[in-house]
Amino acid sequence: MHPGAGGGYSGGHQRMRFYIVMATLVVGGILFLLLVNNNNPNGFSLTSAIVGETNKSFIQTGDALGESTGTTQQKFNKVFSEEVVRTGKEVPVTLTSNQIPSVKKDTKVEEIHLFFEDLTTTINVNDDKLELNNIKEVKLALKGFSGSITFDEEGISLRGTAGRIEVNDVAFSSEKTLTIAVSKLQYRTFDLAGLSLKDIDIPAGDGSLTVSDKLTYSLNDEAVKIYAYRGLLSVSKEDNVTAATTLEGTMQGISVSGEELGINVW
Structure with missing residues (x-):
């Protein structure tokens, strides 16, 4: 056997061993990745390995939002419970929203102030137009x-009795209470002072919510429902377009519901 031929055979044998070792490592690596994939609920791939840091950052952001929501819920509950003890269940609240609620209630109101330019709607006082x-x-x-x-964003209707009625500061008088009826009056603004409602729903919108001057929350496309409300309700429509409720x-x-927050304190 010639030395050159033996050296070539030895070199080929070494290269073959090298390829076998590399193939074994590759197969072992694939088996390892498959094993990790089975143990990882989020799955694993070469793509996920590349964007892993981005996904991790996103998850952390989601966790932070969750913690923030939880913290806000805890604050609401804490402030609410403290005020219930202090005031005897009636908790001060201030809300502003760019949405107008739809309300249909039998109730009592201490004072109503209604401003309008709609002269086509009939208003009856004691059955007189x-x-x-x-x-x-x-x-x-x-x-x-x-x-x-x-009332809703389109108009307001009233049907009932009042102790006193004034139109542009001119008063109507009667020995007994006065009856009034008005239907779908297109208003510009109105105030209901000393209003009592079992509940009121404010549609999803933007605004702010303050509980007892201790907690203020910015509403972001969120709906609010308030129970056993007593106080002032004001609605304004500037140029019959921009709406605001206070x-x-x-x-x-x-109860506050939306993408960012879900709270029900009752």
Whole structure:
């Protein structure tokens, strides 16, 4: 056997051993990845290995949001419970929203102040039609109202009795209470002072919610439901387009729902 031929055979044999070792390592690596994949609920791939840090960051952000939501819920519950003890269940609340609720209730209101320019809607006082001629803006004020109130973003309807009725500061008088009926009046603004409602739903929108001057929460496309509300409710429509609702009074329960927060304190 020639030395050159033996050296070639030896070199080929070494290269073959090298390939076998590399193949074994590759197969072993694949088996290892498959084993990791079975033990990892999130799965594993070469792609996920490359973007692993990005996914990790996203998960951390999600966890942070969860902790923030939990913290806010804890704050709501803490403030609410403290105020219940201090005030006897009635907790101060202030809410502003760019949405107008739809309300249809039988209730009592201490004072109603209604501003409008709609002179086409009929207003009846003691079954007599109220004549509103040559007036650009009307201010209707009611005191001691008891009856049905219906309103939404389109208009307001009233049907009931009042102890006193004023139109542009001109008062109507009667020995007994006055009856009033108005249907779907297109308003500009109105205030309901001393309003009592079993509950009120504010549609999902933007605004702010303050509980007892101790906790303020920014509403971001979130709906709010307030239980056993007493206080002021104001609605304003500037140029009949921009809407704003304000509540300032007391409550006995609240529910906030949206993508960022879910709270029900009752």
